[in-house]
Amino acid sequence: MSRRAAHYALLAVLAAFFLAPLLVMFVSAFKSDELQLLRDLGSTRAFLPCGELSWRNFAAVLADTPFLRALGNSLGTVAVTVALGVLVNSMLAYALARFRFRGRAGLLAAIIALMVIPFESLALPLLVLVNQLPWFGGHGWLNSYHVQILPFIAHPFSIYLFHQAFATLPKDLEEAARMDGASRWRIYWSIALPLSKPVIATVAVLQFLARWGDLLWPVLVVRGPGHATLPLAMQTFFGQYPRHWGEVMAFAALATLPTLALFLALQGWFVRSVVSGGIKG
Amino acid sequence: MATRSSETAPWCFAAPGLLLLSLFLVLPFLLAFLFSLTDQRLLASDALPTGFVALRNYARLLADRNVWAAFRNNLYFAAVVTPVQSALALGLALLVNRELPGARLFRTIYFMPVATTMAVVTVIWSLFYAPDPGLLNRLVHLLSLGAIGPRDWLRDPRLVMPAVMALSIWQGAGFQMLVFLAGLQAIPRDLYEAAALDGAGGWQRFRTITLPMLRNTTIFVLVTTTIQALQLFTQVQVIAASGASAPVNTFRTVVLLVVQEGFRNGRIGYASALSVVFFLAVLGVSGLQRALLRGRDGP
Numbered sequence: 155m156s157r158r159a160a161h162y163a164l165l166a167v168l169a170a171f172f173l174a175p176l177l178v179m180f181v182s183a184f185k186s187d188e189l190q191l192l193r194d195l196g197s198t199r200a201f202l203p204c205g206e207l208s209w210r211n212f213a214a215v216l217a218d219t220p221f222l223r224a225l226g227n228s229l230g231t232v233a234v235t236v237a238l239g240v241l242v243n244s245m246l247a248y249a250l251a252r253f254r255f256r257g258r259a260g261l262l263a264a265i266i267a268l269m270v271i272p273f274e275s276l277a278l279p280l281l282v283l284v285n286q287l288p289w290f291g292g293h294g295w296l297n298s299y300h301v302q303i304l305p306f307i308a309h310p311f312s313i314y315l316f317h318q319a320f321a322t323l324p325k326d327l328e329e330a331a332r333m334d335g336a337s338r339w340r341i342y343w344s345i346a347l348p349l350s351k352p353v354i355a356t357v358a359v360l361q362f363l364a365r366w367g368d369l370l371w372p373v374l375v376v377r378g379p380g381h382a383t384l385p386l387a388m389q390t391f392f393g394q395y396p397r398h399w400g401e402v403m404a405f406a407a408l409a410t411l412p413t414l415a416l417f418l419a420l421q422g423w424f425v426r427s428v429v430s431g432g433i434k435g
Numbered sequence: 436m437a438t439r440s441s442e443t444a445p446w447c448f449a450a451p452g453l454l455l456l457s458l459f460l461v462l463p464f465l466l467a468f469l470f471s472l473t474d475q476r477l478l479a480s481d482a483l484p485t486g487f488v489a490l491r492n493y494a495r496l497l498a499d500r501n502v503w504a505a506f507r508n509n510l511y512f513a514a515v516v517t518p519v520q521s522a523l524a525l526g527l528a529l530l531v532n533r534e535l536p537g538a539r540l541f542r543t544i545y546f547m548p549v550a551t552t553m554a555v556v557t558v559i560w561s562l563f564y565a566p567d568p569g570l571l572n573r574l575v576h577l578l579s580l581g582a583i584g585p586r587d588w589l590r591d592p593r594l595v596m597p598a599v600m601a602l603s604i605w606q607g608a609g610f611q612m613l614v615f616l617a618g619l620q621a622i623p624r625d626l627y628e629a630a631a632l633d634g635a636g637g638w639q640r641f642r643t644i645t646l647p648m649l650r651n652t653t654i655f656v657l658v659t660t661t662i663q664a665l666q667l668f669t670q671v672q673v674i675a676a677s678g679a680s681a682p683v684n685t686f687r688t689v690v691l692l693v694v695q696e697g698f699r700n701g702r703i704g705y706a707s708a709l710s711v712v713f714f715l716a717v718l719g720v721s722g723l724q725r726a727l728l729r730g731r732d733g734p
Contacts (some may be wrong), residue, residue, distance in 0.1 A: 246452030253445035308455035
């Protein structure tokens with residue numbers, strides 16, 4: 155019994171370590187008296203909703219900062235990137251897994267080799283490149299949505315995951331459909347894809363986490379609040395003086411809520427995806 | 436079988452992906468090598484045409500104190516974060532792997548920071564590191580029985596990196612915990628039952644069964660954490676952008692230096708050379724992982 159109690163005590167101490175920063179953030183966001191907020195930081199009152207509490211910090215963030223714009227930008231660019239990524243990467247993987255054509259093995263090996271290239275090592279050449287690209291009306295892609303979407307759709311690791319999933323699907327169903335005269339596109343769209351839902355979830359979750367938190371690319375290609383995503387808007391607001399910690403924490407809390415809620419709602423999928431995506435060795 | 440449609444069909448499926456990969460991954464990757472041999476600027480000007488400079492950028496990298504300092508900062512970060520975060524993650528996984536009521540709840544709590552964006556995490560922790568009343572100063576004061584006075588954690592050159600390490604470990608441990616958890620659950624139960632019949636104690640079972648069976652998982656976690664340490668950017672970028680008085684020399688990482696040289700100073704050629712060196716470092720770490728995984732165990 156005492157061993158079990160010790161076990162729970164350890165679990166609880168660790169839970170406190172992981173929860174404390176989030177708790178202080180949410181509690182501080184409601185403290186509209188800045189002086190009181192700072193005073194409370196020196197005691198356990200930092201963790202407690204005490205003193206003057208109100209929604210005023212949240213109202214100020216929504217009214218005076220580009221938070222909502224940044225939230226919309228993040229949701230929009232990430233959703234489009236993830237959706238197009240699932241489509242494009244699974245199509246390429248399907249070609250590699252289900253067609254016999256010359257150069258197939260070499261192409262697969264090349265895509266797997268590309269997995270090792272970190273984005274950080276090509277960010278600057280890519281910046282020079284997108285600065286020169288035509289299309290989408292006008293010269294250069296800076297300060298736009300497409301510059302934050304198009305470079306991140308094709309993703310070697312996602313292609314690899316899709317390829318593994320398609321390669322292990324039983325072929326009988328697809329062969330039966332071919333006998334019935336179904337087109338290759340139809341077989342891919344109505345048989346192979348629906349049978350691969352767990353991989354779709356994995357690819358979507360991993361891409362979502364990577365794109366949602368990215369600060370490097372927005373720092374390079376976005377000027378001003380018009381196209382800024384949440385991490386960049388957070389950095390900008392945090393860097394403004396005089397700093398008002400109550401509003402900074404309200405901004406942070408508002409930025410955290412969507413992903414936290416999403417995670418709590420879809421926890422099972424999240425955990426399975428991280429696990430199956432994590433083990434790529 | 437080899438009809439015309441079956442020869443063009445695979446390329447129709449592959450075309451969008453291949454096009455995007457070539458344009459946004461292969462091409463900029465090759466450009467990094469190409470630019471690194473030139474004095475390419477971010478803003479091309481007619482007065483200063485881009486020229487071939489051979490290996491001059493690489494020679495300058497070797498002589499640049501900021502480059503050495505940046506790699507040192509990354510190494511320092513990796514040397515602390517990789518072992519500490521991996522050990523913490525393994526401990527968490529072992530704790531929540533026990534079939535006790537509430538284990539799932541604790542797993543959820545430990546994973547919550549992963550669902551919090553890194554830029555936001557850095558901002559939240561900055562409040563703890565605040566100099567005057569600051570939560571951390573108060574805690575250090577209490578734990579040291581008043582011996583250690585208040586510090587300005589994000590402005591003190593010796594304390595910035597440890598501060599960044601702490602918040603990074605807080606955010607990242609939950610993810611690695613899940614990876615370890617998957618590894619733990621793949622260990623066959625009968626191994627433990629057999630060991631228990633042989634009278635092996637808890638620690639002995641951990642050492643002779645759990646750790647060896649987790650070998651590949653551990654290598655994976657150590658390598659990915661090391662690569663993430665090399666990529667360290669968001670945390671230091673937020674702190675660097677948060678005020679002019681941040682002692683950036685003591686926490687500038689390789690990627691932050693790439694951005695400052697290439698983007699702020701416009702020296703694309705020089706920053707590309709640094710990007711190439713950074714890529715080779717990541718490649719080296721991944722190669723090490725392959726070698727280790729191939730090293731001992733069979734299928």
